[in-house]
Amino acid sequence: MITPSGLAETLLWGVANGCIYILLATGLSIIFGVMKLVNFAHGQLLMIGAYLAFTTSVILGVNSYLAILVAMVGVAIIGVAVERLTFRKVLGTEKLNEIFVSLGLIYIFENAAVLLWGNKSAQIPSSINGILSLAGISISYDRLAAIGIVVVILLSIVFLMKRTKIGLAMQATSQKSDAAKLMGINIEKVYVFTFALGAALAGAAGALYGIIFPFSPTLGALPTIKAFAIIILGGLGSIPGAVIGGLLYGIAETTAGYLLGGIWPDAIAFVLLIAVLIIKPTGLFGGKGE
């Protein structure tokens, strides 16, 4: 049955899901914008973030929303290690090498997670259970909290990019890394910081995902593709594009689930991805194609 309130609820849920994807896509987009690097293992960082938050809140008994911070810091540290040990070695060589490195990382992360946490599905116990019902629309507090947290994180990112020295250095590097180097910017430091920032966003997305949905070590692949669909939809390297793309995507996904049901919500990612690539390869807000 399709009802107006059901549809409104679906839209709201879509916005909440979209927020998680926005975090993931923004991280991917920042890394791509500054480093011109495509990290196919980004979804695995989300998965690790979810498990770190899970362990923190279940074993240490920390509030699940504080565990988000732990996940962000933890995944950022992993991000630094990944950048220094792997991606830095292939940056500037053939583009395909980055894809190969990402694939190697996917195998390592997924199976490390299987070793550490087992192959079962897990979910982070939320600290604020309950459902808000208003005018026939109901949404869990967790989803509302996710929307709020994502807004706060995104505002901090905008502040970081526009008002801080490292943010300006990132922008300069993203526009022309050689010129930035000549201006005395330490490109390598910018790269490490950028990758860590992108990873931290994936970690936060993972913790939020783990509070709302159950997850397992093989979670990573689909979110990566969704994040890609979003940044391609919104235009590569554009943060506003990622936000609008993420919201559109989240809504499209839940609506497809509501109207068509079954397996369609996941298939929609690819249909969108392929459609955008054929019709407008630069994305809705993208300037120049890459």
Add this chain to the structure above:
Amino acid sequence: MTRFIKLFNLSRLYSRRFIFVIAGLVIIAALPLIIGSEYVISEVLAPMLIFAIYASSWNLLAFSGQGSLGHAAFLGIGGFTSALLAIKLGVPPLLGLFLGGLFSAAIGFLIGLTCVRLKAWFLGMVTFGFSVISLTLVSQFDSVIGGIMGFRTPLIVPRGVLFYYFTFAVAAASIFIIYLIMKSKLGLAFKAIRENELEAKMTGINTARYRLVAFILSTFFAGLAGGLYAQYIRYIDVSIFSPHFSFLPLMMAVIGGLGTLSGPLIGSAIIVSIDAYLPRIDHLLQGLLGSLFPAVSNVGPPIRMMLLGIILLVVVIFAPKGIYSVIDKAYAHLLNKRAAGKQ
């Protein structure tokens, strides 16, 4: 005929390398006589040959500067088509094997039409997406296909030594054709596109068309490998579409040596050996590390998969041209030493 020889530059065949290839073929053909173990022949050597075709098909695509992260879609399409043709329509399995490759190439043509213009990672994403869509569709039409539960595939030849020689014949023919393609004018165009697409365009190469041709050829051999794979495990289900099968040919080609003819063969030999022999130390690993990782009942499989990832990383970072280049260098070094000794 002379045109054919010119087209494929057959005169280049009679080089020293060619003698090596012939020697290699004779050795591979004689392996069952030397080894004699039924297990090794049908569980190790036969899959090595099948994956050699599959990895070579991926390698051919990479040879034209493209990359697919969803080749499992074509492996699966080939496998399902050949099996279904034999079961539902009574097509002879041998013909079905070939038709599976053709059907896979037809689908490859349609996918290629939309995405050969895309840059490396976009193409990777779209092909990956296509493999997931294939899985979704095959599961959706389960009442017709029956892929979720899977089914037995009608065999062309019985298992054992006979099946080994059958896969050997198909693999040798496929890889020889891929060799001819790589050495032909077509291959030269692929290489030009890979090295510099803009320059290739300027010399009058219709890059989109050649990339599409590479895509079709690659998906044909992937489909053929899929049919053979279904013959090998005598059974097929939707798990053939899983990302692991998409990533395997890539890992084999990259680990062995991207863009070389023998690279995928080396990679296939390494990865199939890991799959076949490393499970034997599972109980040892479990005894050593089991108490450290109580979350899993057997630490062997995840550690093996991690090992694949680590090998891929190490090769890409330290030997970007693959193990083939390492062997090549070692061989050249040895030759130099001998030459120096003679002086």
